[in-house]
Amino acid sequence: MADHVAVPGKKVLTMDTMNQNVKKVEYAVRGPIVQRAAQIEVELQQGVKKPFTEVIRANIGDCHAMGQKPITFFRQVLAVCLYPDLLDDNRFPEDVKSRAQRILQACSGGSLGSYSSSQGIELVRQDVARFIERRDRGIRSDPENIYLTTGASDGIVTMLKMLISGEGSSRTGVMISIPQYPLYSAALAELGAVQINYYLDEEACWSLDIGELKRALTQARKHCAPRVLCIINPGNPTGQVQSRQCIEDVIRFAAEENLFLMADEVYQDNVYADGCEFHSFKKVLFEMGPEYSSRVELASFHSTSKCYMGECGFRGGYMEVLNLDPEVKVQLTKLVSVRLCPPVTGQALMDLVVNPPEPHEPSYQTFVKERTHTLAELAKKASMTQQILNQVPGIRCNPVQGAMYTFPRIHIPPKAVSAAQENGQAPDMFYCIKLLEEMGICLVPGSGFGQKDGTYHFRMTILPPSHKLEVVLEKIKEFHLRFTQQYS
Amino acid sequence: MADHVAVPGKKVLTMDTMNQNVKKVEYAVRGPIVQRAAQIEVELQQGVKKPFTEVIRANIGDCHAMGQKPITFFRQVLAVCLYPDLLDDNRFPEDVKSRAQRILQACSGGSLGSYSSSQGIELVRQDVARFIERRDRGIRSDPENIYLTTGASDGIVTMLKMLISGEGSSRTGVMISIPQYPLYSAALAELGAVQINYYLDEEACWSLDIGELKRALTQARKHCAPRVLCIINPGNPTGQVQSRQCIEDVIRFAAEENLFLMADEVYQDNVYADGCEFHSFKKVLFEMGPEYSSRVELASFHSTSKCYMGECGFRGGYMEVLNLDPEVKVQLTKLVSVRLCPPVTGQALMDLVVNPPEPHEPSYQTFVKERTHTLAELAKKASMTQQILNQVPGIRCNPVQGAMYTFPRIHIPPKAVSAAQENGQAPDMFYCIKLLEEMGICLVPGSGFGQKDGTYHFRMTILPPSHKLEVVLEKIKEFHLRFTQQYS
Numbered sequence: 001m002a003d004h005v006a007v008p009g010k011k012v013l014t015m016d017t018m019n020q021n022v023k024k025v026e027y028a029v030r031g032p033i034v035q036r037a038a039q040i041e042v043e044l045q046q047g048v049k050k051p052f053t054e055v056i057r058a059n060i061g062d063c064h065a066m067g068q069k070p071i072t073f074f075r076q077v078l079a080v081c082l083y084p085d086l087l088d089d090n091r092f093p094e095d096v097k098s099r100a101q102r103i104l105q106a107c108s109g110g111s112l113g114s115y116s117s118s119q120g121i122e123l124v125r126q127d128v129a130r131f132i133e134r135r136d137r138g139i140r141s142d143p144e145n146i147y148l149t150t151g152a153s154d155g156i157v158t159m160l161k162m163l164i165s166g167e168g169s170s171r172t173g174v175m176i177s178i179p180q181y182p183l184y185s186a187a188l189a190e191l192g193a194v195q196i197n198y199y200l201d202e203e204a205c206w207s208l209d210i211g212e213l214k215r216a217l218t219q220a221r222k223h224c225a226p227r228v229l230c231i232i233n234p235g236n237p238t239g240q241v242q243s244r245q246c247i248e249d250v251i252r253f254a255a256e257e258n259l260f261l262m263a264d265e266v267y268q269d270n271v272y273a274d275g276c277e278f279h280s281f282k283k284v285l286f287e288m289g290p291e292y293s294s295r296v297e298l299a300s301f302h303s304t305s306k307c308y309m310g311e312c313g314f315r316g317g318y319m320e321v322l323n324l325d326p327e328v329k330v331q332l333t334k335l336v337s338v339r340l341c342p343p344v345t346g347q348a349l350m351d352l353v354v355n356p357p358e359p360h361e362p363s364y365q366t367f368v369k370e371r372t373h374t375l376a377e378l379a380k381k382a383s384m385t386q387q388i389l390n391q392v393p394g395i396r397c398n399p400v401q402g403a404m405y406t407f408p409r410i411h412i413p414p415k416a417v418s419a420a421q422e423n424g425q426a427p428d429m430f431y432c433i434k435l436l437e438e439m440g441i442c443l444v445p446g447s448g449f450g451q452k453d454g455t456y457h458f459r460m461t462i463l464p465p466s467h468k469l470e471v472v473l474e475k476i477k478e479f480h481l482r483f484t485q486q487y488s
Numbered sequence: 489m490a491d492h493v494a495v496p497g498k499k500v501l502t503m504d505t506m507n508q509n510v511k512k513v514e515y516a517v518r519g520p521i522v523q524r525a526a527q528i529e530v531e532l533q534q535g536v537k538k539p540f541t542e543v544i545r546a547n548i549g550d551c552h553a554m555g556q557k558p559i560t561f562f563r564q565v566l567a568v569c570l571y572p573d574l575l576d577d578n579r580f581p582e583d584v585k586s587r588a589q590r591i592l593q594a595c596s597g598g599s600l601g602s603y604s605s606s607q608g609i610e611l612v613r614q615d616v617a618r619f620i621e622r623r624d625r626g627i628r629s630d631p632e633n634i635y636l637t638t639g640a641s642d643g644i645v646t647m648l649k650m651l652i653s654g655e656g657s658s659r660t661g662v663m664i665s666i667p668q669y670p671l672y673s674a675a676l677a678e679l680g681a682v683q684i685n686y687y688l689d690e691e692a693c694w695s696l697d698i699g700e701l702k703r704a705l706t707q708a709r710k711h712c713a714p715r716v717l718c719i720i721n722p723g724n725p726t727g728q729v730q731s732r733q734c735i736e737d738v739i740r741f742a743a744e745e746n747l748f749l750m751a752d753e754v755y756q757d758n759v760y761a762d763g764c765e766f767h768s769f770k771k772v773l774f775e776m777g778p779e780y781s782s783r784v785e786l787a788s789f790h791s792t793s794k795c796y797m798g799e800c801g802f803r804g805g806y807m808e809v810l811n812l813d814p815e816v817k818v819q820l821t822k823l824v825s826v827r828l829c830p831p832v833t834g835q836a837l838m839d840l841v842v843n844p845p846e847p848h849e850p851s852y853q854t855f856v857k858e859r860t861h862t863l864a865e866l867a868k869k870a871s872m873t874q875q876i877l878n879q880v881p882g883i884r885c886n887p888v889q890g891a892m893y894t895f896p897r898i899h900i901p902p903k904a905v906s907a908a909q910e911n912g913q914a915p916d917m918f919y920c921i922k923l924l925e926e927m928g929i930c931l932v933p934g935s936g937f938g939q940k941d942g943t944y945h946f947r948m949t950i951l952p953p954s955h956k957l958e959v960v961l962e963k964i965k966e967f968h969l970r971f972t973q974q975y976s
Contacts, residue, residue, distance in 0.1 A: 011813045012651075012715050012748040012785050018816055019653045022823050030606055030825040038605075062603045065596030079571035083563045089577070108553030113799040115550045117526075118518055150638060150803070153827055161678075163500075165507045186826040190649075227500050260500040297500050311601040313832030315638070325499050328506055335510050337518040338674040339641055343831040344801030 024189040027182050028448020029060050033432055037442040052440030056472055058460045059442045061236075061404045063310025066463040071309055071370050073363040074352045077103070081112050081348055093362040099355075103348050112344045118337035120148025120318070121344070124351040128318050131354035135268075136283035147319050147332070148350060150342045151312075152266045152303035155319035157187045159262060159299045162332055163228050164193040173224035175216060175259070177208070178450035179407060179457070181236040185450070194224035199452060202409065205398045206240035210249050217257060229259040234267040234278065234402030237449050237459035239382075241276040241402040247284045255296050263300040266317075269307035272379035273401035282322065298322040304349045306404065308374040316346030316353075378404065381462040381469050388473040392480050404461050407446065410480065412456045416487035428456040434483065439475045512677040515670050516936020517548050521920055525930040540928030544960055546948045547930045549724075549892045551798025554951035559797055559858050561851040562840045565591070569600050569836055581850040587843075591836050600832045606825035608636025608806070609832070612839040616806050619842035623756075624771035635807050635820070636838060638830045639800075640754045640791040643807035645675045647750060647787045650820055651716050652681040661712035663704060663747070665696070666938035667895060667945070669724040673938070682712035687940060690897065693886045694728035698737050705745060717747040722755040722766065722890030725937050725947040727870075729764040729889040735772045743784050751788040754805075757795035760867035761889035770810065786810040792837045794892065796862040804834030804841075866892065869950040869957050876961040880968050892949050895934065898968065900944045904975035916944040922971065927963045 015023070037055050044050060057065070064070065073096065080086045080100035087097050106123035108114035119125065125148065129141035149155035164172040173194040176184045188195045198216040200206040208231070220226045231250060233242045242250075254261045263281035271278050281300055286293040304316030321329070341347075356371075357363040382400035389397045389408050397408030412420075412427045420430030428445035435441050446457025464472055503511070525543050532538060545553070552558065561584065568574045568588035575585050594611035596602035607613065613631040620629035637643035652660040661682040664672045676683045686704040688694040696719070708714045719738060721730045730738075742749045751769035759766050769788055774781045792804035809817070829835075844859075845851040870888035877885045877896050885896030900908075900915045908918035916933035923929050934945025952960055 010746070011811070011816075012746055013816050014813050015815050015819075017653060017715070018650055018819060022650060022819055025823060025826060027822065027826045030828075060603065062596065064599035064601040065603065067597055070599060070601050075571045079567040079574065082570060083567035085579070086567065086574075089579070091573070091577070107801070108550065109555055111552035111558060111801070113552040113558050113797075113801045115548065115553065115800045150831070151828065157827075162506055162510060165505060183826060190823075190826075227505070258498070258500055309601075312603045312828070313595070313599070313601045315829075315831040323499070325502050327503050328499075328501050331503075331506060331510055334515065335513060335678075338513060338515045338671060338678075339645075340518075340639065340800070341803075343638070343803040343834060345833040346831060 021190050021192050025186045026189070026448070027186045028444050029182060031444070031448060033429070033436060033444065034059055034442060036433070037436060040436070040440070050440065051438060055436075055440045055442055056464060056468065057442045058464060058472060059444045061306060061461055061463065062312055063306075063463055064312070066461070067465050068310050068374060068463065069370070070311065071367060073357055073367045074309065074311070074349060076363075077352055078345065078348060082345075095357055095361040095363050099352070103351060107344065112348060114344070116148075116341040116344055116347060118339075118341055119333060120146065120342060121347050121351075124148060124347050127351050127355045128320075132280075132282065132320060136280055136286070139283055139286040141320060145321050145324075147321070147336060148342045148347050149301075149317040149319055150346065151305060151315040152264065152301040152317040152319075153183050154315070154342070155299070155301045155317055156183060156262065156264065158332070158336060159319065160187050160191060160193065160228070162328070162335065163260060164191045166225055169223055170225045172228065173220045173226035174228040174230060175213070175220070175226060176230045177232060177235075178452075179237050179446065180450055181232055181264070182448055184230055194220070196220040196224070196226055197450065200235070200238060200240070202398065202452075202455075205401070206235055206238035206407075208242060208246055208250065210253055213250070213253055226257075227260055228262060229254050230262045230264065231281070232264040234270055236264075236267065236403050237405045237407045238398070239400040239403045239405050239407065240398065241271050241273065241278065244277075244279045244284060247279055247281060248288060251281065251285055251288060251292055251296060255292055261296060261298045263298060265300050266303040266306045267403040268302065269375065270378065270404060271402040272382045273399055276401045278402070282320065285322070295323060297324060304346060304353055307353075308371045309353055310374075311349055314346040314349045315343055316350040317342075318350060377466065378462065381466060384466070384469065385460070385462050385473060388470070388477065392477045394484055395476075395480055400462060404463060405459050406462065407449070407457050407459050410456050410458065411484070413484060413487040416483065419487065428458060431456065431483065432458055435476070435479050439479050441472055441475055509678050509680050513674045514677070514936070515674045516932050517670060519932070519936060521917070521924060521932065522547055522930060524921070525924060528924065528928070538928065539926060543924070543928045543930055544952060544956065545930045546952060546960060547932045549794060549949055549951065550800055551794075551951055552800070554949070555953045556798050556862060556951065557858070558799065559855060561845055561855045562797060562799070562837060564851075565840055566833065566836060570833075572598075583845055583849040583851050587840070591839060595832065600836060602832070604636075604829040604832055604835060606827075606829055607821060608634065608830060609835050609839075612636060612835050615839050615843045616808075620768075620770065620808060624768055624774070627771055627774045629808065633809050633812075635809070635824060636830045636835050637789075637805040637807055638834065639793060639803040640752065640789040640805040640807075641671050642803070642830070643787070643789045643805055644671060644750065644752065646820070646824060647807065648675050648679055648681065648716070650816070650823065651748060652679045654713055657711055658713045660716065661708045661714035662716040662718060663701070663708070663714060664718045665720060665723070666940075667725050667934065668938055669720055669752070670936055672718055682708070684708040684712070684714055685938065688723070688726060688728070690886065690940075690943075693889070694723055694726035694895075696730060696734055696738065698741055701738070701741055714745075715748055716750060717742050718750045718752065719769070720752040722758055724752075724755065724891050725893045725895045726886070727888040727891045727893050727895065728886065729759050729761065729766065732765075732767045732772060735767055735769060736776060739769065739773055739776060739780060739784060743780055749784060749786045751786060753788050754791040754794045755891040756790065757863065758866065758892060759890040760870045761887055764889045766890070770808065773810070783811060785812060792834060792841055795841075796859045797841055798862075799837055802834040802837045803831055804838040805830075806838060865954065866950065869954060872954070872957065873948070873950050873961060876958070876965065880965045882972055883964075883968055888950060892951060893947050894950065895937070895945050895947050898944050898946065899972070901972060901975040904971065907975065916946060919944070919971065920946055923964070923967050927967050929960055929963055
């Protein structure tokens with residue numbers, strides 16, 4: 001035992017002994033710049049003088065935090081589910097009550113406080129399947145292929161966990177877009193997978209080019225076993241909406257190259273640009289015929305956090321799996337059972353999202369009015385964002401066709417690049433930190449999402465209320481001009 | 489590229505290509521027997537004749553599913569939080585409204601639909617810290633050491649993820665009790681850690697013996713690097729409550745052997761036996777003086793799912809970390825930020841659990857009445873369970889001092905053991921399957937939790953309502969006698 005004697009005072013868990021994969025994890029959306037924003041807020045409260053009076057957080061797609069209002073019907077049903085005595089309250093319309101009763105009847109013991117089955121409440125999975133069928137114009141969806149999740153992130157990480165195996169050159173490689181949503185790179189780092197970058201084409205409105213997919217795949221095959229292709233559509237952080245043709249090409253590519261497809265479709269209602277339309281990977285896959293629909297393995301993801309509802313706090317979501325090996329499916333179900341079940345309030349909310357009021361029901365008009373208003377506001381803000389930013393010399397942004405973000409390219413003068421390097425910072429981190437300190441605006445540097453070498457960007461949400469968003473954009477303009485002048 | 493050509497028709501994700509660690513995961517609480525129970529329920533609905541009319545599920549600690557009622561105050565506050573228009577509803581007492589307002593003010597944008605900070609809402613963490621201080625008689629708790637979690641399971645897996653590293657003989661070994669709650673073995677399998685079993689002493693009411701810890705540790709050091717010691721107190725599945733002395737001995741052992749302590753204390757209010765009392769590891773650690781309290785690394789876990797509230801569906805919980813290396817703590821916070829935040833409804837509920845109505849508030853009396861009733865019922869059922877089971881020749885059960893389970897030892901005749909082996913089943917699985925098919929009672933075989941070789945057990949919850957629990961126990965008695973006779 002002598003060689004195992006404890007060293008008194010030495011900790012068990014240190015930077016040296018900890019899981020080294022965790023050390024490699026990065027998640028810029030909540031990274032150092034956001035922590036500094038929180039500090040500045042405390043300083044403002046303590047009366048520290050700043051050139052601004054509040055920090056505006058445009059770093060994360062957190063709708064309600066930016067003032068977006070919840071959908072009344074959803075919240076009414078959830079309130080009744082939580083406290084069923086409200087069933088006799090006259091303030092609630094009949095459809096709210098009947099919907100609440102329907103959900104409660106599907107919960108063990110009639111309570112949201114019970115565990116659900118690990119895959120999620122059966123009724124909710126049935127409603128999700130019917131929603132997918134309506135959305136995809138009749139293409140069949142099987143509730144047995146639906147897994148409710150703790151937000152889309154949970155589903156994505158779970159599927160990646162299933163897929164990552166092998167060592168050395170047979171280690172699973174996962175293709176992700178650059179720029180990407182950093183959940184992907186973080187999960188791959190944690191799971192020790194090989195990240196394979198394919199670059200979106202900024203010059204062509206962040207579109208996806210099959211030639212680039214091929215290039216990335218061919219190169220990756222020299223050192224790992226590429227097995228998975230991840231797509232985010234509509235795009236985060238880039239806001240593009242993929243054409244039907246592009247999706248078809250991607251599916252054909254995946255089929256030819258034997259890749260498992262993961263389609264992150266959490267922004268499926270967030271499409272603003274004329275001529276753009278959301279097509280689900282599932283629908284296109286089936287429209288391509290049985291050669292594809294009977295074979296290509298696909299997992300697609302949705303969430304209660306985005307679209308018009310923006311209910312991030314509930315951590316609701318689902319994934320639909322297709323063509324999964326039946327034995328593997330048993331393993332997947334077993335894996336999710338260890339965490340017991342996704343939050344039942346999130347499952348109940350997911351049910352309402354996929355099964356909103358119908359035209360003959362009393363809550364319908366208010367529901368449609370609220371949904372239309374929120375989506376129209378977002379469309380207006382998407383357009384305002386690209387318009388104002390494109391007026392600034394040195395900033396160029398693609399149209400925000402969908403999702404909730406712009407990812408403009410910013411020109412950073414060589415002197416500023418040098419100054420950043422002296423600080424040991426990425427140039428766009430240097431830029432964003434200054435923007436935060438001088439203007440109180442919290443954005444995320446492009447380096448947190450990945451970008452072509454020598455290009456710089458930031459991600460900004462379009463979520464602040466219109467009047468505030470305009471101020472933000474004008475402040476960015478003012479800052480950018482000053483910054484450029486300072487470093488020329 | 490020739491060696492990478494896809495094999496048409498072959499799936500990407502198969503039993504051979506999938507994550508091999510996931511294959512090793514087992515979670516008996518929701519294993520094959522529970523799936524069979526669900527099938528039987530469907531068969532009953534379809535009119536298939538059975539020797540029973542309903543399946544009684546005593547396999548999982550799912551309180552509300554078994555008819556336990558939620559705490560009115562908790563549900564009222566949550567309903568108002570979800571639908572703040574209810575603030576003007578006269579049915580709600582003032583303390584409900586003020587509590588809801590307090591929680592909403594702590595949420596970004598005043599909505600439960602916003603993300604919280606990744607560590608959890610600051611106000612809730614403050615309330616948790618104050619709760620711990622009251623519980624532990626004034627020992628200080630720092631809100632910065634509190635992490636809100638998605639149920640206790642999430643916290644436990646997160647800490648294990650941090651702790652598991654190294655390869656071969658330097659791979660992290662984690663000591664867990666046998667019998668154990670299978671979340672532990674499942675998480676260790678998934679993370680590829682080395683599981684180190686230490687056996688609880690069934691003859692001494694499932695107590696923990698330091699000699700046995702030493703034996704297990706010494707043996708494990710020959711092939712791995714033991715770094716973590718996990719304790720469940722009150723015990724799951726074994727229902728024992730550890731004495732203060734035992735906890736002190738465990739802490740001393742961990743300090744001497746340089747082990748990171750993980751204390752699963754989700755049943756802290758579930759203590760029924762005379763002379764038993766819950767002592768938190770944190771409190772005992774501080775009472776042992778600065779030599780220990782300034783050095784031993786501890787993570788302890790709590791949940792909204794158990795105790796008197798039993799709100800499993802909300803997936804609420806917290807962990808408190810102590811003496812964590814500050815750099816490691818930064819890594820932990822980064823890791824949890826990737827999943828954005830725990831469900832905010834679960835966080836709000838956790839806040840109410842740690843901060844229930846006070847004596848001068850209008851909801852106090854009802855709250856105390858409901859809590860007392862639930863705990864008294866559980867105590868009554870704990871006692872009834874051990875009493876009836878111990879009447880059966882061939883079943884012997886320790887007192888259910890705490891938690892929600894009994895783990896009786898069952899005598900399985902050699903002929904039944906042979907019959908099970910012929911079926912390729914563990915003898916206690918064979919027993920439980922027969923019990924399910926013949927009596928409609930769903931329990932979990934002891935083999936799913938671990939037990940000494942040649943001994944057999946099952947885990948049963950004490951959660952069914954008294955009159956039903958009595959039926960369950962009588963049916964087990966009847967079944968056991970018949971089974972024993974059949975196989976003698």
